[in-house]
Amino acid sequence: MSTQRHSSYSCFLSYDQFAKIFDVLHAFDYEVIGPTLEQEAIVYGSIRTVDDLPRGWTDIQEPGRYRLQQREDDALFGYVVGPHSWKQFLFPPVSTLSTADRTDVGWQFSEAKQEFPKVAYLGVRACEIAAMQIQDRVFLEGPYVDHEYQSRRRQALIIAVNCTQAASTCFCTSMNTGPRCQQGFDLALTELPEGFLVEVATPEGEAVINSLESEDVTPEIETAAETARQNAVEQIKKELDTTDIRNLLMSNLEHPHWDEVAERCLSCTNCTMVCPTCFCSSVEEVSDLSGDHVERQRQWDSCFNVSFSYMNGGLVRNSIRNRYRQWLTHKLATWNDQFGTSGCVGCGRCITWCPVGIDLTEEVAILRQSQEQSLLESEQEADHLPG
Amino acid sequence: MSKPTLAVFKFASCDGCQLALLDAEDQLLAVAGAINIVNFPEASSRMESGPYDIALVEGSITTPRDAERIQQIRRDARYLITIGACATAGGIQALRNWGDTAEFMRAVYATPEYIQVLDNSTPIAEHVSVDFELRGCPINQHQLIEVIQSLLAGQVPRTPRHSVCLDCKRRGTVCVTVAQGIACLGPVTQSGCHAICPSYNRGCYGCYGPAAQPNLISLSTHAINAGDSGTQTAHRLRNFNAYATPFREESQRLKNQSEEEA
Structure with missing residues (x-):
């Protein structure tokens, strides 16, 4: 994706023209990854034609529950985010970093040879762009740059879709990440009954659009797109009050509510795996039986994995209470200290994909209520003090 | 230096775990090159007596004779490694631990007085000290090779204790519980099978036994709130690893609760 500044403009693509975007992308040597129906969900996978998209399907989500449902129309992007996130392509679950081979003259070390194809990510939502930018800070902007992530990110064309x-x-x-895509994309689409309003933000995006027959945007189209986007805003009912959230969490590390959450939490790692910003991994040397060939492998890992906090001498976080608290306080509080933003984009995946439906917004609200209650009580006490 | 010797022993079991060693075709020659297999009745009629460097023990202890036999194997083995759900948790045959063994024998055998059997099926570690337990029904051949390889190299084997969920996510399997309402033991079961069942739209059966620090009460409470009965929920835990302590205690708690309610 280009970081070059480019004056953005809008155009309109009919459905028929949009259907041709796949041939155009393939002609530009992009592999296209986007939403498709698989395993009773809308997941991200390889897309060859417009027919691979989940036309006419939507998703119904609540804590611990996800169901597909047929729509009454033929919308191509009429759903929100599913179990997968784009991190599985930019930061793959398993990768070989380097290899070592024993030879007659000693160990030969080599970096893993990898090809990084050009990829067009189609259907990226605003919260997901925010998640990519959070992972950019983690993998690219610190003292150690992750070269695999960097190579994949450079080869990415982002075709966003407004919810x-x-x-x-x-x-x-609540997290100020959406639902409208503001930046961080090459193209952004708003789906309308007759086609798409397209915002063109970069020369790479413009090259794709110039290969299609686009039309001018009429005031009617502009209004219809605004109404469609506003529909998403109005449907968002869940809230996370982020006021002074860092201090709220960090000053309540011994709150009894952590024990209550730990009674429900399975410590199964699902929330961290579906989270589009969680970036933890473990690195292991894996050798063959002869011990002559060794691969250094990295795989997704999780603060909910009991062994993840193992250090010489024992486990640092040896209870579910400690592990849940670590995850929530890192995600919403100390992430800010570390990377300058929240680690949460408000996509809601950790709520939907928790097998027992734990909702982080509710857990934070309980801590906040309890804090406000105790403040109120101490004020009342102070009022009653003599003198 | 001579190659380390390896012997394989069978107790009450189906032989499936030993077969994992024969199934490791790609690595079998390398295994044979690195160790000397001196006692493996499933593979060879050559059976040498101990001592052995490594003893792989499959199966649970179910008879008085086996309870004695394992003692000699322990004395003969430098490293005793138990393989599979029978050897590490008592196996599917441990379901009889909740029943009346004498009654089962009367129902099955014409002359039950010929049968000498213990009341309970128990894991090897209840009888002798075990150096390493490799879980699974059956065990995973890659994990078995990993254990043998680690022993040879003097390393700790990499047999993770996390939940099956982590493996589902790494391989891109969509959660069958959340997306389809299928009951699944994945969140409380130890990794090892590469999360096969959910990738075929089935819930996890718990073949690798309890994960580290499993929260069984939360998982059963959620299943019961979603409409399952306590008995159904208990029966899901009474499988190949029914007698593994966390599964045993939770299924018993659910049974007791159901009886109290009835």
Whole structure:
């Protein structure tokens, strides 16, 4: 994706023209990854033609529950975010970093040879762009640059889609990440009954659009797109009050509510795996039986994995209470200290994909209520003090 | 230096775990090159007596004779490694631990007085000290090779204790519980099978036994709130690893609760 500044403009693509975008992208040597129906969900996978998109399907989400449902129209992007996120392509779940081979003259070390194809990510939502930018800070902007991530990110063309509806688990408005895509894309689409309003933001995006027959945007189209996008805003009911959230969490590390959450939390790692910003991994040397060939492998790992905090001498976080608290306080509080933003984009995946439906917004609200209650009580006490 | 010797022993079991060693075709020659297999009745009629460097023990202890036999194997083995759900948790045959063994024998055998059997099916570690337990029903051949390889190299084997969920996510399997309402033991079951069942739209059966620090009460409470009965929920835990402590205690708690309610 280009970081070059480019004056953006809008145009309109009919459905027929949009259907041709796949041939155009392939002609530009992009592999296209986008939403498709698989395993009873809308997941991200390889897209060859417009027919691979989940036409006429939507998703119904609530804590611990996700169901597909047929729509009454033929919308191509009439759903929100599913179990997958784009991190599985930019930061793959398993990768070989380097290899070592024993030879007659000693160990030969070599970096893993990898090809990084050009990829067009189609259907990226505003919260997901925010998640990519958070992972950019983690992998690219610190003292150690992750070269694999960097190579994949450089080869990415982002074709965003503005949400025109929301799930009960969405709370991007609380995290200021959506639902409208503001930046960080090459093209951004708003789906309308007759086609797409397209915002063109970069020369790479413009090259794709110039290969199609686009039309001028009429005031009617502009209004219809605005109405469709506003529909998503109005459907978002979930809230996370982020006021002074860092201090709220960090000053309540011994609150009894952590024990209550730990009774429900399975520590199964699902929330961290579906989270589009969680970036933890473990690196292991894996050798063959002869011990002559060794691969250094990296794979997704999780603060909910009991062994993840193992250090010489034992486990640092040896209870579910400690592990849940670590995750929530890092995500919403100390992430800010570390990377300058929240680690949460409000996509709601951790709520939907928790097998027992734990909702982080509710857990934070309980801590906040309890804090406000105790402040109120101490004020009342102070009022009653003599003198 | 001579190659380390390896012997394989069978107790009450189906032989499936030993077969994992024969199934490791790609690595079998390398295994044979690195160790000397001196006692493996499933593979060879050559059976040498101990001592052995490594003893792989499959199966649970179910008879008085086996309870004695394992003692000699322990004395003969430098490293005793138990393989599979029978050897590490008592196996599917441990379901009888909740029943009346004498009654089962009367129902099955014409002359039950010929049968000498213990009341309970128990894991090897209840009888002798075990150096390493490799879980699974059956075990995973890659994990078995990993254990043998680690022993040879003097390393700790990499047999993760996290939940099956982590493997589902790494391989891109969509959660069958959340997306389809299928009951699944994945969140409380130890990794090892590469999360096969959910990738075929089935819930996890718990073949690798309890994960580290499993929260069984939360998972059963959620299943019961979603409409399952306590008995159904208990029966899901009474499978190949029914007698593994966390599964045993939770299924018993659910049974007791159901009986109290009835």
